[in-house]
Amino acid sequence: MNRLSLLAFQFTSPGPEVPFLQWGFISVRWYGLLIASAVLIGVSLSRFLARQRKVDPELVSDLAIWLVIGAIPCARLYYVAFQWQDYAQNPASILAIWQGGIAIHGAILGGLIASLVFCRWQKVSFWQMADLIAPALILGQAIGRWGNFFNSEAFGRPTDLPWKLYIPPANRLPGYTTYEFFHPTFLYESLWNLMVFGILMVLFFRDRSGKLPLKTGTLILVYLVAYSCGRFWIEGLRTDSLMLGPLRIAQVVSLTEIAIGILGLVWLYSLGRSLPDVILPAAKPAVPPSSDNP
Numbered sequence: 001m002n003r004l005s006l007l008a009f010q011f012t013s014p015g016p017e018v019p020f021l022q023w024g025f026i027s028v029r030w031y032g033l034l035i036a037s038a039v040l041i042g043v044s045l046s047r048f049l050a051r052q053r054k055v056d057p058e059l060v061s062d063l064a065i066w067l068v069i070g071a072i073p074c075a076r077l078y079y080v081a082f083q084w085q086d087y088a089q090n091p092a093s094i095l096a097i098w099q100g101g102i103a104i105h106g107a108i109l110g111g112l113i114a115s116l117v118f119c120r121w122q123k124v125s126f127w128q129m130a131d132l133i134a135p136a137l138i139l140g141q142a143i144g145r146w147g148n149f150f151n152s153e154a155f156g157r158p159t160d161l162p163w164k165l166y167i168p169p170a171n172r173l174p175g176y177t178t179y180e181f182f183h184p185t186f187l188y189e190s191l192w193n194l195m196v197f198g199i200l201m202v203l204f205f206r207d208r209s210g211k212l213p214l215k216t217g218t219l220i221l222v223y224l225v226a227y228s229c230g231r232f233w234i235e236g237l238r239t240d241s242l243m244l245g246p247l248r249i250a251q252v253v254s255l256t257e258i259a260i261g262i263l264g265l266v267w268l269y270s271l272g273r274s275l276p277d278v279i280l281p282a283a284k285p286a287v288p289p290s291s292d293n294p
Helices: 003-007 030-052 057-082 091-095 104-122 126-144 146-150 185-209 218-235 249-270
Strands: 009-012 021-023 026-028 163-166
Touching: 030 057, 030 126, 030 146, 030 185, 057 104, 057 126, 104 126, 104 249, 126 146, 126 185, 126 218, 146 185, 163 185, 185 218, 218 249
Parallel strands: 009 163
Antiparallel strands: 021 026
16 A cells, blocks of 8 residues: 555635634634634633743733734735735725735734834833743644635645645636645644644743753744744745745745844854843842941
């Protein structure tokens, strides 16, 4: 028996027309349900991690609100900016987020801005909060990728591999209408993200136990490197990448994130310096003059 046949399975994407729940005029879409689930699970996980590090979990809950406000609109606007030709004739469709079309790199950018403002306002370390958010973020990405499956989007090139994704004819991209089966890149990225999540959790608890002491900022930097390595590879398989001329935007951003992550880790562990933060380190108290001095 062919070894690949042991891994054989076929996905059939239902397409965005099939909701999770339809009750009269009320429709609950899979995409929205998965995003909401990812947010709730992520907040719960980050609150748990905060308690493990003796950080007020309410700070995480407050930050989560800022992240949602910053990330989701930016994720949509980022996507629309690079696909403007699809929205120019009908700008109202920009609001139809349930039809898909959000970019995780846009969400990360929006979340970054929101986090910096929040941490500055609350006078807490950005890197400390980022370390608590990183495992939840990658887990949320693993969950959210299944929204691409239900919306028949973000799939890869045609393939005849045993694990393949059937895309309905109406949802196939121009130039691929004669093909039926495609790489399930949503699955590749979901599994990759789960692996990164496992790595971050192992690092977190080894640090918690004192077996592998980590410096503040390590987890978010490892996230940048590990996630972006997988995203760079998987993006090369996709047929619907956001483009800027001949460049795949996600691959350019991924390389940038890998560089930032590696430089940050070198800064922490090779140079032995703390990462720049939105709050200044506490000043050392002045040493009072000795009473023995005349």
